[in-house]
Amino acid sequence: MTAPEHLTISGPEDILGYIPHSLGYWPSQSLVAMTMQGKRLGATLRVDLPKGGGRRGREAFARTVAEYLLADKEADGTLLAFFVDGGIDGAGREGRAAPSFRPLLADLECALGLAGMPVRDAWLVGDEYWRNVYCTDSSCCPPPGRPIAEIRDSRLNAEMVYLGSSVGAPPGTAAPCSVDVPAADTAAVMAAEQRWSLALAGKGSLRAQFDAVLDAWSAALEAVSPVAASPASSSPGPGSAQTGSPPSGPLGEGPIAAEPAATDAPAARPRAAGWGCGVLAPELAGFLRASLRVPAWRDAVLVMAAAGRAAATAGADAFGIFSAGSGLPVSCPPLPEPRLIPGRSSGPATGGAKRSAPSDAKVLEAGAPETEAPATEPCGSRAEHGPPTAGPEHPAALSCGPDAVPGYGEVLLGLSPPVPDWDALKRLEGLMQALSSYGGGEAQAAALTANGWIEWCRGRGSFAHASLTRALDARPGYRLAELLSEVVRRGTICGWAGRREAAWQKFGSDAA
Numbered sequence: 001m002t003a004p005e006h007l008t009i010s011g012p013e014d015i016l017g018y019i020p021h022s023l024g025y026w027p028s029q030s031l032v033a034m035t036m037q038g039k040r041l042g043a044t045l046r047v048d049l050p051k052g053g054g055r056r057g058r059e060a061f062a063r064t065v066a067e068y069l070l071a072d073k074e075a076d077g078t079l080l081a082f083f084v085d086g087g088i089d090g091a092g093r094e095g096r097a098a099p100s101f102r103p104l105l106a107d108l109e110c111a112l113g114l115a116g117m118p119v120r121d122a123w124l125v126g127d128e129y130w131r132n133v134y135c136t137d138s139s140c141c142p143p144p145g146r147p148i149a150e151i152r153d154s155r156l157n158a159e160m161v162y163l164g165s166s167v168g169a170p171p172g173t174a175a176p177c178s179v180d181v182p183a184a185d186t187a188a189v190m191a192a193e194q195r196w197s198l199a200l201a202g203k204g205s206l207r208a209q210f211d212a213v214l215d216a217w218s219a220a221l222e223a224v225s226p227v228a229a230s231p232a233s234s235s236p237g238p239g240s241a242q243t244g245s246p247p248s249g250p251l252g253e254g255p256i257a258a259e260p261a262a263t264d265a266p267a268a269r270p271r272a273a274g275w276g277c278g279v280l281a282p283e284l285a286g287f288l289r290a291s292l293r294v295p296a297w298r299d300a301v302l303v304m305a306a307a308g309r310a311a312a313t314a315g316a317d318a319f320g321i322f323s324a325g326s327g328l329p330v331s332c333p334p335l336p337e338p339r340l341i342p343g344r345s346s347g348p349a350t351g352g353a354k355r356s357a358p359s360d361a362k363v364l365e366a367g368a369p370e371t372e373a374p375a376t377e378p379c380g381s382r383a384e385h386g387p388p389t390a391g392p393e394h395p396a397a398l399s400c401g402p403d404a405v406p407g408y409g410e411v412l413l414g415l416s417p418p419v420p421d422w423d424a425l426k427r428l429e430g431l432m433q434a435l436s437s438y439g440g441g442e443a444q445a446a447a448l449t450a451n452g453w454i455e456w457c458r459g460r461g462s463f464a465h466a467s468l469t470r471a472l473d474a475r476p477g478y479r480l481a482e483l484l485s486e487v488v489r490r491g492t493i494c495g496w497a498g499r500r501e502a503a504w505q506k507f508g509s510d511a512a
Contacts, residue, residue, distance in 0.1 A: 012123060014156035016081060016130065019044065020167040021160045024463070027083045028170065033065055035075035036120060043072040046462065050104070058104050062111035064491065070115055071498045078112045080122040105133065171466035181437050185282065189438040192286025197293060199331040204294050205323040210316060212332040213291045214309060217301050219335040220280065220288060221427045280434060283333040289435050289443035296321050298446050302453060303411045305428040306420040315408040414457055414495030419502045429454050445475030452484055458504040459497030464488050
């Protein structure tokens with residue numbers, strides 16, 4: 001993710017104020033590293049601070065951080081911020097957690113210097129105070145440090161809030177959908193899911209049923225649109241009262257609302273504004289949940305949203321999931337009519353949705369997973385435990401030419417297409433959030449796994465980890481969630497997130 005180019009950074013409090021907006025939350029016990037491209041901010045990386053491991057562990061950690069940041073090919077420097085619980089006490093003494101960062105800082109200076117991204121500055125941020133770790137002049141850096149309020153009240157933070165950015169709770173502390181679904185709605189959707197599961201039984205290999213499933217998902221994706229809404233009060237730091245709305249536009253963090261269907265039996269209905277949730281008519285919601293219980297259909301939905309329907313259909317066809325017709329009828333509920341979205345030429349059903357224009361400002365935001373030891377393994381080991389390879393649920397690429405339709409494996413790894421349809425993925429995220437709110441079981445695990453994959457595609461490993469953990473809670477042993485959890489745990493970066501021309505932008509194309 002990239003900072004808006006028209007914002008001006010006038011001091012360290014602006015840089016530190018930008019970090020929680022970049023990540024989406026105020027980090028804790030974390031190292032945040034930001035690359036510099038001349039005087040412009042580049043990539044933002046957050047990793048858990050190591051909890052021991054001695055000198056070799058610190059060195060491995062520092063090498064891994066440097067390797068992550070090398071994805072920013074234009075980086076020529078690095079800024080470091082150590083967010084520690086306690087940090088600095090009122091007398092100016094470093095807290096218990098702080099002394100451990102000094103040997104780590106030395107290792108990071110060595111690794112980043114060798115990588116051509118020398119550390120330009122570094123800060124220690126505690127609960128109440130923050131300070132520059134290199135400053136020893138008490139006239140400009142008096143003890144106990146500078147109050148956190150300076151970060152919260154910085155000019156850049158105010159401008160970010162004005163742009164619509166907000167800082168929420170850390171990943172895993174709150175469910176994505178904070179609006180409770182009425183018990184009656186949940187019961188109706190779960191009953192519809194059961195009916196549709198029976199109706200769809202034995203039809204997983206039927207081409208006509210596959211097409212009907214994608215028709216339903218395409219119609220549902222077209223029936224929803226991002227709308228303006230304000231999330232719950234957000235806090236860019238301890239004691240903050242700053243709030244803000246999510247960014248507008250196709251790449252914003254706006255919530256999803258469903259439009260009424262122009263049919264006798266509405267397939268989608270509006271809901272009160274909320275954060276990232278939508279409400280579908282029970283029959284359609286039940287059908288979509290039932291379809292997620294078929295792995296081939298689930299994967300096709302992900303591929304369709306990112307790469308278009310042609311890729312979803314061709315990939316399934318190439319893998320040979322279809323068999324000769326068995327005479328079984330095609331099952332599908334009434335579908336909402338597509339609504340015309342300003343700026344969209346066509347919907348995900350045709351693979352012609354208008355995609356975000358690449359910008360020279362695009363750089364990754366590669367958030368690492370929140371694990372006990374997230375980035376201490378030798379970098380070379382990740383290739384042995386990378387993302388899911390081609391298989392029954394992840395077919396290989398179809399061909400190698402420049403106009404080739406990407407295979408499921410390429411899409412799920414973020415290797416193709418060159419730029420995914422971020423707008424369609426945002427809409428899919430809203431639908432999956434809505435579907436996961438109705439009940440548990442395999443359908444909820446599939447929906448949460450899909451959201452975890454979308455967050456991984458964005459480079460937000462912490463949010464991906466939280467969603468995948470919830471998926472495994474809903475369905476222990478859910479295979480795709482287990483595979484993606486291992487990918488995230490090892491810090492593997494999605495192909496799109498690692499390329500500046502393809503990386504997701506929280507603030508859109510004008511988003512330094």
